[in-house]
Structures are given as structure tokens and as C-alpha cells.
Amino acid sequence: MPTESLWSIGELAERAGVTVKTVRFYSDRGLLPEAARSAGGHRRYGHDALDRLRTIRALRTLDLPVPDVGRVLGTDGALEDVVTERLRDVGTQLAALRWREAALRLLHDCAPEERVERLRLVGAVTVPPNTDALARFWRRWLPPRLPARVRSAVVEQAVPALPDEPAPHQVLAFARLHAFVTAPCPGGATRDDCQPAAHRDLDGFRPAVLYTGLGEAFTLAAPAIRAGRAPGAGEALDCFVAAYATAGGVRDTPGFRAGLSRVLAADPRVDRYWQLVTDLSAEPNPGTSHDWLRSALTAQAAGY
Template identity: 50%
Template sequence: MTDAGDGTWSIGELAGRAGVTVKTVRYYSERGLLPEAGRSGGGHRRYGPGALVRLREIRSLRALGLGVPAVARALEDDGRLADVVAGELRDVARERAALAWRETSLRLLAECDGAERAELLPLLGASALPPETDAVVRFWRRSLPVRLPSALVARVLDEVVPVPPDDPSPGQVRAFALLHGLVSDPRPARAPGPPLRGERYRAAVLYEGLEEAYDLAGAEVLAGRPPGGRGVLDCFAGAYARALGEPDSPTFRRRLVELLGREETTVMARYWKLAVPLLPPERPPLGLLHHHLTEALAELPAAA
């Protein structure tokens, strides 16, 4: 099937060697994916062995699910091939996660009773699969001070916004659906307020101090101890005192306990109840740490 004169093949000969149709060869040729060795006297394309190698590469990549534009990018050079394959792997991971969420969502609907099914059905269809966290981020951004440094905001969001797992349990699918419904409620009172509503304070000082207190409390929890040691409580109360420009005293702590008690909302209690099973187990949730520290601070004066 090789032309004896110059060692090249016609489009039909290349198609026969590759086991594809002439239409397939012409399709990839017209898109610049197959190198031509030249033209015949009549102006017809001629192909060399390199075109056969390239055609087999194209067929392999297409069989792996790559579209023609991705194939074109992949064949530019070896480095680009690695980049394209890495991108395809990310796409496959997203597709697998989406399929896992769809399967688990359907299983959850099949297994729950009628009342729960009626509650979950509109929520499960309200977001993409896997679910996006944009609404949760907006919920928290509404609650944070406007002038809080962006780096500190990012650290807060990293701690409080759950990341959808790739292979969720039915309980996690249920929690994410209910959480999305909670944070998407349009009523203005649904967002948490500032830590000390009605008080004038330096927000960055407060949040940076609380970050340190939560780190200390989290370390105690991971060590198997209650997160209410004297040093942790001093750090916790001191963050509020410094932010408000007041000395940390028994009188201040009594007022602080009253302020924090008034800030306990059913919305935030509900948020953390839903978010806890969705957050990494190696990082104690900030909401629970805050609750335990507030309770420990309230008990401390009575025990003193």
C-alpha cells in the first residue's frame, strides 16, 4: 500500500493502515492534527509514517474521553500533554464526585420517610452536585466586620465553611442540603451579627485574639482535655478586653458573659449542628469551641 516512488501514502492508504475511515483521516487533517508529507501531482494529500503514529495517538486520547480541542493541545508537545492529562484527571474527579452526590442523594430520598422527603426534596435540587459553598461564604461575609483584614477573613472562612466531601454519606448529604437552606434564607435576621452587637470595638484586635484562643482550645481538645483551662480563658476574655480597650477584670468578665449569652442565636446553633459532621475531624469546630469557652467563662467566677 506504499507508493514505491516516495514512500508516502494517500489518504485512503493511511486510513487502511490505521483501521479508520477516509472521513476520519480527512476530519483530523482539516483540523491540522495530522502532518502531511506533501501533495501529489494532482494536489492530493500524501502522508508519511509520522501521520500513522499521530493518528494512533489521536485515537487513544479520544478513546480516553478527550475532546478534539484537548487532543490538539495535548499533541503540541510532551509538556502540554502532561498538563492536558492533569486537567482531564481533575474533570474526572469532579464528575466522580458529582455522581457520588447524585447517588447518595437519591438513596437518601428513597430511605427517608414522607415528611423528611418533602423537606429535603426542594433543598436537594437547589444547588449543583457536588454542592457549591458560595451561599455559605456570603452568609459569613455578611456577619464579619467590613474593615476586617482580607487575610484574616480568609482564615475565618477556611475554618467555618465546610468543603463537600467527594464521597458523602447520606447524613452529610442531608446536612449540606439543610445547611444550604439555612444560609439561603432571605430574611435579614438569618445572618449572625457581630460578636458584640451594640459595643464599639476594634474588630481586627478581637478576631486575631479569638484566633489565638481557639487555637489553644483546639489543642486542649485534641489532647483529650476540656477546652476551658485558665490560660485559654485568659486568652479568650483578654481578646475581648483588648478589643474594647478595657482591663480584663472580674467585673468585665461578668458583663462579657452577659453579652455573649445574648449573642447565642438559634440560627448559629443550627448552623454549627449541621456543619460539625461536614468539617475535618482533626480540627475542632470554632462554633463548639466558642460555646465551650463561653460556658467555662460563665462558670469560672462562681467557682473562684
């Protein structure tokens, strides 16, 4: 192309409505190739550089980093991938902003004497938050002989989904939940001291059968809990008891149900965990379902 039909860096900048410094910046990074050099060594650009520069500016307006702009310009089909990645990044940033806003409102609206404690609680949580600490807690809490697939299913049920747009009280509930699961056992207790009887290494006991059955029982109980029905006999309770009986290799009898009611009443529990999970979401969770079924069992056993 004859050099007289090319634009100087200043002419390109003027036509694009940008500064010479901007054109030079993108040229130096290989995003805006020059077509030639003048006899004096000055850059010259073809007319297609104007469209390319406008494309670069449009991508930068969307806050795409310079390397991603280079990917879009240099690879067919890269725009969709880059936009998808950017959407994910923006979603993470928005989640962090929503969490920070709710945390600030929590601190702004509380009584002055509560502010320091709440600040320490929310300050211990990453932004945006994640549930990794909760998952680790449940992996420690569950019996060690549990198969990986069953363990994963239980953890998935036990770890709550975080709200997309948290209210201040939900931020506080999650911060307290995080503090609960990262604290040591009370009074220096050992892991075994904190475990229910069903988690102990007992001969013939099958924890995988127990937790699979409990998951089914919780699912069956959820509609009654949502409807506000009182705990009572039915398919959910039968499934709940059968999970314990089958895991222990015994028959489901009235005597077994009465004994199970007493064992469950004395077992170590994580009520505080489930209370805070309920504060995060009003949906039934394994804790509320277990309480409902245990109450149904206690009422039934009292009638034997």
C-alpha cells in the same frame, strides 16, 4: 517523496484499524497532514502518518477534546499541561458523581413523607457543591470594620471543607446549611438585630483584635475538645477572655469575666449553622470551640 511510496486514505485507515471517515475527520481538522495529492486529487499520506494517527487515537481514548489533541501534537511539552488540566476536569466530574450518588441514596432511603422536602433542599445546591454562599454569609455576619486580612482568616475558619466522598447525611447537612445561610433574618429582622454586641459600631472597640484573639483561643481549645475533656480553666479560656478585654480596652478581672459571661449568653447566635457544620465533620470548629469556652467561662464566673 515519490507518490508511489505514499498510502492512500484507505490504505492508512486499514493499517491503523480505523475507518476512512476517521482519517478524513482528523485530516480535515489539521491533525493529520497529508503528504501529497494524487493526479486525481486524492489524499496521500507518508508512513509517519500511521504513528501520528495512533497517537491521536491514544489521546482521544483518554477523552481529550480535539483542540487539546492539536495542542499536544503542535507544541513541545504540551502533553503534561493537557494531562494536568484533564485530571482536574475528571476530579470535578468524580466529585459531582459522588455527590449525586449520596444525594440519590438520601432520597431513596428516607421515609416517603420526607422525600419532597429533601428533594427541594438538595435541588437548591449546585453539583458539585461549593461554599460560596457560606462565605458570603460570614462576610455579612462579621463586623463591617474588620480588616480584609482578618476577615479572610475568619471566613476560612468558619467555612467547612466539603467531604471528598460524602455520606447521605452529609449531603443533607450541607443542603440545610445552604438553606440556612441564604434565608433572610427571621421575622424580617435587620442586620443589626442579627448581630452580636461585639459587632456593633462602638467607640474604641477593636473587632480585629477580638477575632484575631478568638482564632488563637479556638486553636488552643481544640485538643481538649478532641479529647472529650470538660470545659475548664486554662490557657485557652484566658486567651478567649483576653480577646474580648483587649478589644474593648479594659482589664481582665473577675467582674469583667462575670459580665462577659452574661453578655455572651444574651447575644444573637448562629447555633444552627455550627450544628450543621458538626454534622459535616466531627472536627472541632469555631462554633464548638466557642461553646466549650463559653461554658468554661460560665462555670468559672459562677464561682466568683
